[in-house]
Amino acid sequence: MTIAAPLPDFTHERVTTVTGARSGLHLTVALHSSAIGPALGGCRLWTYEHWLDGVADAMRLGQAMTMKNALADIGAGGGKAVIALAPGDVLDAARRRDALLDLGDLVESFGGAYITTEDVGVTEHDMLIVRERTQHVVGLPAADGGAGEPAAGTALGVFASIEQVLFAVFGSASVEGRSFVISGLGQVGSRLARRLAEAGAVLTVTDINPSALAIADQLGATWIDAADAVSTPADVFVPAGLGGILTAPVIAQLPVRAVCGPANNPLAERSGADALAARGILYAPDYVVNAGGVIHLALTERGETPETVDARLRGIGGTLAEVLATAEAEGITPLDAADRIALARVAAAR
Numbered sequence: 001m002t003i004a005a006p007l008p009d010f011t012h013e014r015v016t017t018v019t020g021a022r023s024g025l026h027l028t029v030a031l032h033s034s035a036i037g038p039a040l041g042g043c044r045l046w047t048y049e050h051w052l053d054g055v056a057d058a059m060r061l062g063q064a065m066t067m068k069n070a071l072a073d074i075g076a077g078g079g080k081a082v083i084a085l086a087p088g089d090v091l092d093a094a095r096r097r098d099a100l101l102d103l104g105d106l107v108e109s110f111g112g113a114y115i116t117t118e119d120v121g122v123t124e125h126d127m128l129i130v131r132e133r134t135q136h137v138v139g140l141p142a143a144d145g146g147a148g149e150p151a152a153g154t155a156l157g158v159f160a161s162i163e164q165v166l167f168a169v170f171g172s173a174s175v176e177g178r179s180f181v182i183s184g185l186g187q188v189g190s191r192l193a194r195r196l197a198e199a200g201a202v203l204t205v206t207d208i209n210p211s212a213l214a215i216a217d218q219l220g221a222t223w224i225d226a227a228d229a230v231s232t233p234a235d236v237f238v239p240a241g242l243g244g245i246l247t248a249p250v251i252a253q254l255p256v257r258a259v260c261g262p263a264n265n266p267l268a269e270r271s272g273a274d275a276l277a278a279r280g281i282l283y284a285p286d287y288v289v290n291a292g293g294v295i296h297l298a299l300t301e302r303g304e305t306p307e308t309v310d311a312r313l314r315g316i317g318g319t320l321a322e323v324l325a326t327a328e329a330e331g332i333t334p335l336d337a338a339d340r341i342a343l344a345r346v347a348a349a350r
């Protein structure tokens, strides 16, 4: 038996893997912690070499949600679900529906301790099917009374974080005249680019999808090849595509003063945070910066007004300021500082 990803440490309250009664697929819910509140985290539909890789992914992602939700201060614990496809397995509409109903049953078996929503490979419309089997689901389409698309909230939180980063590095939070390289112009990257352009930033942008060139033209941004994103000088590098872009060789020559963007896990390895610090590059931890999505989701579902949600999204800048101050005071990286604050909040809630 070959397992690509070894299982992470078991620090979880409960991990359940089932063979879906309808779909025959392997589904996992990894409830990491409900100390602060019911665990909130999306369901990922993805292809894995081995079903245990799906379990490992759910466990890692669930633990990461505990940290993100603790720092986001939304009264939620952390967990995640995975529907694992075998290589080459393609779902037709009927089997996809079966898989989502199976997910609903699995979520329901947690009795509300885990609340699911969408993640990679799953849409807000899929959540309507999940709701046929459980009430413990959020992020339904706005037209169906749900919180709707979180990308605008995520982009606002990233913008507030960028202002904080600029203040820490340059002594002024103004983005006007500051230069940014944005790698990835999808849901979040395009909205963030628009905000930055409107505030007078100098933008260099890229995406592996050439259709994003139209966004660059609209915003008056300079378009570069995706491969050049990490070698183009700027004040701030904004990772807004997939994770893993900051490898050791990339960090060794990254020509920027700071890294701050929405991408999950932009560091290929955790030690990248130390390497960036050693080069004097400020790294704003991903899960602090991109918490706007969960904040939008949790507060909107709770019935908070758009004004309250907006204020909390802007408040991500304040959370980042606390993280940077802790890092400075303790002589540790911002990533270690964020972990320390999150873990203290979880411990205090136990």
Ligand SMILES: NC(=O)c1ccc[n+]([C@@H]2O[C@H](COP(=O)([O-])OP(=O)(O)OC[C@H]3O[C@@H](n4cnc5c(N)ncnc54)[C@H](O)[C@@H]3O)[C@@H](O)[C@H]2O)c1
Pocket (backbone or CB within 6 Å): 150, 151, 152, 154, 183, 184, 185, 186, 187, 188, 189, 206, 207, 208, 209, 212, 226, 240, 241, 242, 243, 262, 263, 264, 290, 291, 293
């Ligand atoms: N959508 C949210 O609210 C949210 C919340 C938290 C975190 N995130 C994270 O932010 C990132 C962006 O999310 P999104 O919703 O905008 O996703 P998306 O799929 O809409 O956009 C990602 C974009 O990045 C591009 N891309 C992929 N690899 C690239 C590369 N190597 N170089 C340049 N471009 C590349 C894609 O073509 C796509 O246009 C992801 O890492 C996501 O996990 C998103």
